[in-house]
Amino acid sequence: MAYEQAGPPWTPPSVRVRSATQGIELSLSVSPSSSTGSDMPDFVDLQASAVSSPAPLAERVPGLDAGASASPADLPHEILLQIFGYCMGEQQDLLSCLLVCRRWCACGVQLLWLRPCFHRLSALFKMIHVMIQPEASFPYAQYIRRLNFSLLAGDLDDQLFGRMAACHRLERLTLSGCCQITDDTLIRVLQHTPHLVAVDLSGVAKLTDRTLYQLAATCPKLQGVNLSGCALVSSDGVMALANACHSLRRIKLAHCVRLDGSALLALLRACPILLEADFAGCVRVHDAAVREAWVRPSLLRELRLAGCTALTDRAFPTAAVLAEAPATFPICEHLRMLDLSSCSYITDETVRAIIAHAPRLRNLTLAKCERLTDDSVYAIAELGRHLQHLHLAHCGHVTDRAMIHLAQHCTRIRYLDLACCVQLTDDSIAAIAMHLPKLRRIGLVRLVRLTDRAVYALVERHTSLERIHLSYCDQITVPAIFWLMLRLPRLSHLSLTGVPAFRRPDLQGMCRVPPKEFNQHQRQSFCVYSGRGIHDLRRFLQRAYADQVTATQYGTLPADRQRIFYESLHRFLQPRE
CATH class of the missing domain: 3.80.10.10 (Ribonuclease Inhibitor)
Structure with missing residues (x-):
């Protein structure tokens, strides 16, 4: 619905604004001339109302051009969104802002639908019902930037999640524990999300490399990925993701048992700003891949290798490895967290090498390293x-x-x-x-x-x-x-x-x-x-x-x-x- 930037007091047509978070509707068909006994407050046009509007801006600020706008409604859309963001904690305050003028209404609706919350399955049904209306007053699906279905993990299926294909501006998606979702539906939704920045697919047991290929093809801005517990994912899918998404900062692959060292190698080589890598329980990860983390200077801050039981002293810059290396190993100034739980083959040599090359460690886990x-x-x-x-x-x-x-x-x-x-x-x-x-x-x-x-x-x-x-x-x-x-x-x-x-x-x-x-x-x-x-x-x-x-x-x-x-x-x- 197109709105003018300025003009006479807003007398809107019959518009129905819906809140995705509570599944409620507000009737905005009230004109400024409504009686005081109306259930809804009158719309207030700050430019035309002599009662509620202050003196013109030019009269209050010396030296300001007389043509300057005196209405908050004339603020740029981005600034209004920033201001209304402070009302997100109290949704009733934001709903009140909808009743001021046409531009405030548009901004308020956009914020109401920014991050829908689903505590019950009925709330999701209501949101979908609003989205699919053919004569909706606003493009609600385009306003959705974040979706979190973790509270509905046991109930969400392909049919319900498939409706999210209309959310083309999605930036963050959480499907943790949604074990009924399949590759076909994920691909259908993800192929329309070029702005996706973070995705949590942990525990989606049916997920395979096909979903990772789709992420690699359509989500170049991806920065965070959680695939923990996705046992069907292989190194090929992770390599495709690494080679396409060079902005990756955090990736969690815990208990992806089909992964081997090539996945870690690809991430270290193709993602220069990688901060966190979690390969806990990936028993096929080998010494050469982990050694790359010490050879190649990087910004890596957290590395989890708990349960990588094949690792030995040769995965780290020990004296024996340094003697064979053609060049010196750099100091990992950024590494703050290292988890080597249950790496039972490592010895005191490994710990000495780690401390020498990561002198700023804050969190060190060596549980069940029985040879220390x-x-x-x-x-x-x-x-x-x-x-x-x-x-x-x-x-x-x-x-x-x-x-x-x-x-x-x-x-x-x-x-x-x-x-x-x-x-x-x-x-x-x-x-x-x-x-x-x-x-x-x-x-x-x-x-x-x-x-x-x-x-x-x-x-x-x-x-x-x-x-x-x-x-x-x-x-x-x-x-x-x-x-x-x-x-x-x-x-x-x-x-x-x-x-x-x-x-x-x-x-x-x-x-x-x-x-x-x-x-x-x-x-x-x-x-x-x-x-x-x-x-x-x-x-x-x-x-x-x-x-x-x-x-x-x-x-x-x-x-x-x-x-x-x-x-x-x-x-x-x-x-x-």
């Missing part, structure tokens, strides 16, 4: 203040000496996972508590040598911890946990599964319900507190330890901590003046 020893931990300590997240679960050869050294040098660690590092003792935890003031989460699962001394030390100096995992630490007792809960006001998650002291019915009554897939034995030992359960457990233990007789049922606090608790309790109970 203290030498790796000493090398990691060279990252110093850069390191923030470290995962060493199941690295059973790590000892207290190396862990104490790490805590002394990497003082900005926020998340530390030491599950199943069975040689660690209370001394390591005491050093961690002393030197890591920013620590938020710590995993100490199955550290069987830990005692209450570790728990008391953990909260002795700092109270910033939010999540603690102490499952299967058999020697932990109730008094230590009670003291921990008193000292950590921010605690939101506490795992005590398999701890004998917490198998009491009165304590387990406040923990979370076990997952449905657990067997009977797992259900009996399950003990995890989070959210409301943390609050309830803290209050329960406070009442229990306020009574000395009751406290003996759960164990006695050490004398110095018992005195502190009773003093604080006495101050709390004292009447205020």
